[in-house]
Amino acid sequence: MKARVFPLAGAALLFVGIVGVGLLFETIQGGSAAERLVTAMFINAIIVVGIQIYIGNTGVFSFGHIGFAAIAGYAFALFAIDPSDKAGRIADAPFGLADVSASVPVAVLIAVVVSVVIAAIVGIGLARSGAQSGAIAATVITLALLFVTHEVARSWSDVTGGERAGLTFGIGETLDGRVAVYGALFASLAIALLFARSGSGRLAKAGREDALAARAMGIDPRVQQTIALLLSVAVVAVGASLRVYEVGSIQPGQFFFDYTLLTLVMLVVGGRNSVTGAVVGVVTITFVRELARRLGSEGFEVFGLGLDGVPLDWVFREGLPRVVLGLAMVGFMIWRSKGMLDDWELDEWLRRRFTSDQEAPMPAEAHSGTAASNQLVARDVIVDFGGFRALNGAEMAASSGEVVGLIGPNGAGKTTLVNVITGMVPPTSGVVALDGQQGEIDLTSAAPYKVARAGLVRTFQNLRLFSSLTVLENVEVSKLVAESHRPSERDVGAEELVAAAGLWEHRDRRASELDYGNSRRLELARAAAMNPDFLLLDEPTSGMSDSESLNMVEHVRGMAELVGAGVVVIDHDLQFIVGICDRVYCLDQGSVIAEGTPDEIQADPAVQAAYLGSAANT
Amino acid sequence: MLLEVDNLTTQYGSIAALRSVSLTVAEGELIGLIGPNGAGKTTLLNTVAGLLEPATGSVRFKGEDVTGRAPDAMLRAGVALVPEHRRIFVDLTVVENLRIGGVTVPAKEREPLLDEMAELFPVLRDKWTTQAGFLSGGEAQQLAIARALMSRPQLLMMDEPSLGLAPILVDVVFDLIVKLRDQGRTLVVVEQNAARMLEVADRAYVLRSGELVVEGTGAELGARDDLFKTFVAGGDA
Amino acid sequence: MTSLLQNLIDGLGQGSIYALLALGVAVIFGVMHLLNFAHGELITVSGYAAVAAFGSNLSWWLVAPLIIVVSIVTSLVIERVAFSRVRGASEFTQLLTSFGIHIIVSAVLIMSVGASVKTFAEPPWIFDRIDVGPLSLEKFDLLVIAVTAVTLAATTWLLQRTTFGLSLRAAAADFDTARLMGVDSDRVIRGAFALSGALAGVAGIFWLMRAGNTDPSAGIDPMLKGVLAALIGGLGSLRGAVLGGLALGVAEVLLRSQLPSSVAVLTDAVVFGLIAFLFIFRPQGLITVQHAERV
Known part of the structure; x- marks a missing residue:
């Protein structure tokens, strides 16, 4: 029990930190745009922390988590949207999907189950190929997965509503109030930190550090990787459902390359080997990107700061936030490839800070008496x-x-x-x-x-x-x-x-x-x-x-x-x-x-x- | 002096693999x-060849300070290395391996050099267009040496040329080393077969745990009956 | 039988473009273990150069070589500005760098010329067909196949017969040993990027002819096809990349024509899914080129 105190305290502190920053920004800025930005930041944090569970603990880079998010998002939308709203779009959906409906929490649960089941199937493949030929092959499988889900979402319009229309909630049916977001955010932080400290998480990290040595120590990294994947996808699925619920609709483009890019930059900039890093990355990128967006669309005046007379108008355009994301990615890869925090973790810091110095344990006595009679022969x-x-x-x-x-x-x-x-x-x-x-x-x-x-x-x-x-x-x-x-x-x-x-x-x-x-x-x-x-x-x-x-x-x-x-x-x-x-x-x-x-x-x-x-x- | 190594220390992370080693090689010597x-x-050898960066110390070649130069720059300066485990390009043919060896030589002068290698290594001549991966161990070793010679080095370094070879092929390699020495080339050879090496070497250095423990002429060292102890057991030298 | 042959030739036309792209990806991977997600940007940038050239009333005959030149220059600039700084870093660091370059290039294009799609005229003969017996072949496909054959022959000559080609192959096999032999690492890497750019340029001509337009994210599709084809062939293997590209093209055309029409729109999804599935069983690539035994 005691082992869980520090991860939970760490999760609570991170939660207070990110929520505090968000509310502070809202108070200063005011207005519904700021509110939406902050809600999106919280939801992004859930998804990025979810991705961190996999990438951080296994060291395998996944481009496919947003594909899982898409699957979860559609599963959620199909069940959460009222049949009357679906009728116009996907009346011909197979399996009677046009007529099903469930309460929001149940729909989230369904989204989690569906995406986890698919992740389990993919996970078997990842484990197989990763073990045989290293992580690059696994990465490519995840990339292919992202494209498969996107193509299916675009083309299977009987279920997904197709490329442009998508699926839409009725007016007034979407997320109001943040209680659910807060709950999910805290839960995802707690899960990520608890997993990182759990036996399974530590074995996965051993595999990340040195797969060969891990196997020589009796670890089968494939098992730990699969556990990390399933947990990670479950968290991402919750985040994806909330994202759909908050936006009020889902189209294929919503969970594709651009969103993959955004979440990966957040994770990589903050530090992919640390949950704290993921949170720091989300906050940093959210605000840097917002700054760039305002510079790009509003030009010289941002947050009341005038930049008149600076001949930079060719920079302050649409596309600036994207450039900033790209530069952040390349810059961090060149100068600090492990991100801002590398693997520094808040709960570990707390543990070291607040546990008193232990005495070295008494050296154990040598194994004696019961002389084993083991034999090794080659x-x-x-x-x-x-x-x-x-x-x-x-x-x-x-x-x-x-x-x-x-x-x-x-x-x-x-x-x-x-x-x-x-x-x-x-x-x-x-x-x-x-x-x-x-x-x-x-x-x-x-x-x-x-x-x-x-x-x-x-x-x-x-x-x-x-x-x-x-x-x-x-x-x-x-x-x-x-x-x-x-x-x-x-x-x-x-x-x-x-x-x-x-x-x-x-x-x-x-x-x-x-x-x-x-x-x-x-x-x-x-x-x-x-x-x-x-x-x-x-x-x-x-x-x-x-x-x-x-x-x-x-x-x-x-x-x-x-x-x-x-x-x-x-x-x-x-x-x-x-x-x-x-x-x-x-x-x-x-x-x-x-x-x-x-x-x-x-x-x-x-x-x-x-x-x-x-x-x-x- | 052709090569002067002074107080060279090389580390892998926190491990000092080489501690303050100094040695000299004169032109025409077999070390x-x-x-x-x-x-x-x-x-x-890898540090002298530029594959590893020394932590401290210096390497001078023909009087010029070449410490920390890249391997291709070292080759251009005249130092060639036959690396450990040969590292021939197994997917390339024998002649392509040789051409790579002569990549720093003007194209016009490369063809006569190829003829020279064909003469020096008759076994290779018959396999000119064979993929190097299909050569036997002895042939591959000869190819590795020939490939290094293609750059017309003034100093040729070999790392364990007899490693993994059957005794009869070890003879071939040693004959070749002697032949190259007799041609007036300067050679530094790392060998596990110490007795054979001391028979042919002009001078030799014994290393242990990254440090130089003994140096002397081949004959002097070969005559020491405590060599085995010095060599493997680390007794006082 | 006839329809199969028809599909095969159509597929080779498509696959030739993929083969050129894949070869460019494989050359870079072989030398520096970089899986280049920015490869498609060469086509995006060339596309905008083509838009500008057509704006000045140049014909396809002049635009085609221009595309190749722009592609080579872009490739070299990207290497100089970004990849040279992560040389020797882990595979993931390099891969994410290329991902970042993809983002920057598309974003800079959005900033400078806008996010909208720019169109230009395809050459007038692009849909002309020639009837050979029962087969009806697109002139375009035949041209692509012919030009690709010439390009591959030239590349083979370059790799087999020139000192640069030899250095490149040696560096791909064992970078350190190649440097020990005096191969200049900067030169060989820059050469690899130039070659990769030239191959992408040739592919780009046909890609753009067919598309008749470009936009800031136009590079994703060719990048993906090139990377997947290179993976099918076993990353780093040049012959494998060419075969992988051809196989991908043929598979696409076959699926599109053989699948029932309701599923045929999912061809891309099916192909990606198939590739992912096959990787589970043969992660070292679907086509393995025979290697000599290592002694």
């Missing part, structure tokens, strides 16, 4: 990349409580072997099997997130943290996955792990602000939070000085004991390997050429030859 | 750069 692994055989019958085995090293010269296939074990590279042939907490499982060619849930969790050679999430959030994300997929009777909390990694004082900093050694320790803590059976570490000391890598020996051992995991470690640093490993495999040219204790391996002439090369023509 | 994975050898 056998006869062959991997061909095109014509190149990266692994040629490689094998390795590890059991819990053991630290196993993989060494070998550059290009020997160490990382490829770890990639095969963790599901990132499908082997041409061979077997990967785990006998762990969840019994005996064949993991050959399993999806990475399934491998992680089964208990094999890895780190990466080139550090893949969720860089704009905080240190604590990085670890919490794994903990969330562990809670649902790897329950353990002896759970080490995220905060304890952060403390154990020596990062307690940095817990609220972004991961990208950490120095190198701390980043490595965070990556390890994040992997340990998964309650793994085995940790697979790819070059945990690369880029470290000799003394730093010696410290890593204790650190890796400590973390592994804390969560009771076995360790498989790749490293080039033999000093580190000798210090930490119980047993070592040496790979060369894709096969194991030696196996033994670190001392045996170091003395093995085959190993020395693999590392140093042999003299000519052996 | 070996050896050291374990992650020692900063590739970073060093």
Whole structure:
């Protein structure tokens, strides 16, 4: 319950802020035009916050949300407009749509359901294509969706009233009073902030930051993306219904390119990764655009300010607001592509401001006693990349409580072997099997997130943290996955792990602000939070000085004991390997050429030859 | 001195991949750069070639300060790099790859250079119009080297030319390095095959964790029996 | 059978224009990973240049080359003013920049010449038909197909035989390595925009001939067709873009003539929907051009 206090307080403050600005403007300006502008701003805020839920949490750009808005808008209009008003326009509508009617709240509900159902279908496609070929393909699908809805709205005049006429409410039937708008605005802010802090929202953000690392932590980003999409479309649908109700009619052009453009500029200028940013963007763009509109239509006198004598009349014309929007978009992309606020969020700021400094939790005791007897085996692994055989019958085995090293010269296939074990590279042939907490499982060619849930969790050679999430959030994300997929009777909390990694004082900093050694320790803590059976570490000391890598020996051992995991470690640093490993495999040219204790391996002439090369023509 | 690298430091974000490295290359020398994975050898070559911007330090080529120049400007100055993993253009034919290598050479002089490469790399001559993606590993490596030679560089740098090659092809690559040296070219070669490299190098530098730990002539270093320790285990040098 | 052949030729006429547009989109995407939503603006701006030229009583014979020149210059100016500043930024940053340029160009046109539609005379022969056996072919389609064939041949020559073309292909395959080989990145990118502008110019001639008018938002439709066709072909693949454009044109004509008339007005919706649907199953593009194996 306590976790929800700050998002709700944040939503309340944002609500008070935007409503306050709107009412202030109304009081100063007076008149019905100002009133309409402010109402439109509130409704735009609902829609932009709705879009932010998707774009901000998943990082996938959608041009299609206004398409969903159009679907919702028509669904709302079809049910909310009195049959007598529809009779003239769409008397021939199929399914008896000309005769249906519902109260306004019910019509909004129908609009939400219809658009969410369609979003669910589209969402399956987005998830599929996004997973396979990155976000650009998903973006294009959403763009195509926008055009499909527009074409259908234009052409299916039996239902939509066609291009020009559209559907119109009777006189006096439209929105009067703002109670509904206020309610929806507050609700959308609260939903957006609560979702951003929820488990699902945080998992989605992990996927946004680094999809590959997210999958390696047992997250299936497709699921989180779909949840974000549905929630986002529901909020947008409410906003769209209100927009139709406020205007009193709907035509295809109302929810098309221009409106997509307006809402996207608002979101991008304010900061797409933050709900606060979305609100700030809506307010800023609304007033800048209004200023431009007045300059364009009224010329030199705006808000009582005279600009006589300035030879700028060629600028102050129709079209000026559009130019301003375009310049805002291009300007922000060039100079500040993450928008005014980037990912600064009001509720987070409140939380930091009003929670007293916590003591670092006591370091947890090492996992002891119940020595697990997990086994990891990879056998006869062959991997061909095109014509190149990266692994040629490689094998390795590890059991819990053991630290196993993989060494070998550059290009020997160490990382490829770890990639095969963790599901990132499908082997041409061979077997990967785990006998762990969840019994005996064949993991050959399993999806990475399934491998992680089964208990094999890895780190990466080139550090893949969720860089704009905080240190604590990085670890919490794994903990969330562990809670649902790897329950353990002896759970080490995220905060304890952060403390154990020596990062307690940095817990609220972004991961990208950490120095190198701390980043490595965070990556390890994040992997340990998964309650793994085995940790697979790819070059945990690369880029470290000799003394730093010696410290890593204790650190890796400590973390592994804390969560009771076995360790498989790749490293080039033999000093580190000798210090930490119980047993070592040496790979060369894709096969194991030696196996033994670190001392045996170091003395093995085959190993020395693999590392140093042999003299000519052996 | 042809190339003088002075106190060069290069960072990836907060990671110093190269810490204050200095080295010199004289005209006609064959220099070996050896050291374990992650020692900063590739970073060093990439920084000299202009692909990475150094944080501090300077690079001088033929006496002129060229620190931080773009890669195409470095190539025009006379420094060519055969990059790690070869990076040949797999969708282009062999001869097109070579022509790209000679893009800075006036068109008239390019054809004779192609003939020269055909002579130096007989395996490539038979595959002139084959898509480079269909070459074997050894052929691809030779193409990568030939492509770099097309710009008539005064300094040729190679990054792990024997990586991923079968032993017999490693021989071919080393023979080629020696041949190029004998032609009077100046070469800097990063190699994992330290023993072979030290056999042929005039001088060599050993890097570890981004720092220079030892330098000496190839023969001196090759004779040290603690080389393995120095090289991988980081014992005192 | 005859009607199918008829549709096929009509479709190729339409598809040729799309192919030229798609090729321009693909060239830019290949070199700098920019999905250019401002590509259609080249046609919008050329359209207004054509309006001005017709105002001075120039004939189509003079206006056609003018369109190409205006398109190339516009393309280069846009690159210089905006895209050069987001080079190397994320795909979305570049894409939104191009989106912003689309807005600015249309808005500036509204400000300077107004939002109304400007018309001009189509060439008198545009609807003439030639009967070949049972087929009745539009002269216009045949001209488009012929000019497109010549343009594609010239582009192929440029890409295959010239140093610039080679540099462009190398840069598209691996930008860093191309720079290591001495390819000047500014020159190759400017060249790509010039080429993209020239291709859009040729497409623009026919697009404008057919439309007989232009307005500030006239660029949306050609942009969309070009981008979608390039995507059908697998972004960045030049051959794919051409095939994607032709396929899109043929699909449109077939749908329009084969669908029952009540649904035929929805051709665009059906095509977009089909593309979106197909992307779900083949997001890497519907046509995949054979690549050599990477060693």
